[in-house]
Amino acid sequence: MPEGHVLHRAARLQGKRLAGRTIRAASPQGRFSAGAAEIDGTTLEAIEARGKHLFYRFDGGRVVHVHLGLFGKFRVQTPPFPDPSPNARLLLSTDTDRIHLAGPTTCALLDPDAVDRVIERLGPDPILDPVDGAERLTRSLARRRIPIGAALLDQKVVAGIGNVYRAELLFLVGLHPFVPANEVEPEVLDQLWKLSVDELRAGERSGRIVTVRPADVGERTRSALGRGERLYAYKRQGRACRRCGTDIVSADIDGRNVWWCPRCQPER
Ligand SMILES: [Zn+2]
Missing domain, CATH: 1.10.8.50 (Helicase, Ruva Protein; domain 3)
Structure with a gap:
């Protein structure tokens, strides 16, 4: 299972490509179609990691919560984009970059209160909380x-x-x-x-x-x-x-x- 450094690295590298951009979202696999429709065409404000969790914060307060679990995998793709795999849970794309997510344990749209509840259950994160x-x-x-x-x-x-x-x-x-x-x-x-x-x-x-x-x-x-x-x-x-x-x-x-x-x- 990916450990925390993988998620922090993903947040940083994906954020460089996608933060501040208007995002097209889709769920070729279908299991996140309703969530993808809600964020499609909105701006991705930030990607944050905490422990093994990722939070994609979109304008309007919508947050996509991702936990890769044992089998989840990100791919970062550039044009020409290949056909997404049939099990792609979530695609986040601009004209120049695409994040392809398959196999996560969790990919869910949360409101800010629910995000806080996930974070409250987590202990300190060595990367985020080095001092206290x-x-x-x-x-x-x-x-x-x-x-x-x-x-x-x-x-x-x-x-x-x-x-x-x-x-x-x-x-x-x-x-x-x-x-x-x-x-x-x-x-x-x-x-x-x-x-x-x-x-x-x-x-x-x-x-x-x-x-x-x-x-x-x-x-x-x-x-x-x-x-x-x-x-x-x-x-x-x-x-x-x-x-x-x-x-x-x-x-x-x-x-x-x-x-x-x-x-x-x-x-x-
Ligand atoms: Zn020894």
Whole structure:
């Protein structure tokens, strides 16, 4: 599933092309025809991301809420536009650009109050709330006895972290994924928050998740690393930890796998 950096990047790049423009909207698949008709011919004022959610704000207060879920995918197209795929839920186009959206979990027209309700249910977003997010995270985890690894995927706790960033952030901060959330020291949570801000911002800029530090991969730069060299823990079970050589292990938390190094992230 795309993590928060993907949505922030989509908001920024799509906004450059479409914000401030009069938009033609259509739903070739048909499942969003009524919503598309409502925004067709109106001006797209802004595209905003929060966590894994996107909000397309049109003049007159109409907002299209998109959540990609597991299978949703954007394509950015330029003329000559290809025929849309039959499962295109939403096309947003001008003469020069087209956003093609297929397979989202959510694509719905919301009024501003409903948008606020979606946003109120979300925890701090590392990209949007770098300054006060650590305090909000600390407060919210103080009430939770669930494993820190489970808490980090709960979008009410922190918005935008998915399975890749969860494993990598826990590695970077040296936390075992099964430590109860309310037993993690405030200074460790502070560090975890700062790392999540830095890592999601880097992911937003580059469009990919690269967490390994040059010192652990022969001083090569992030951009020089190939697939399979960019992460410390995610999907690396049975392979040697890049820092200490111990085999990475994995386990299930709430139906999702988590990976960690037993030596760099000791059990308490
Ligand atoms: Zn290790």
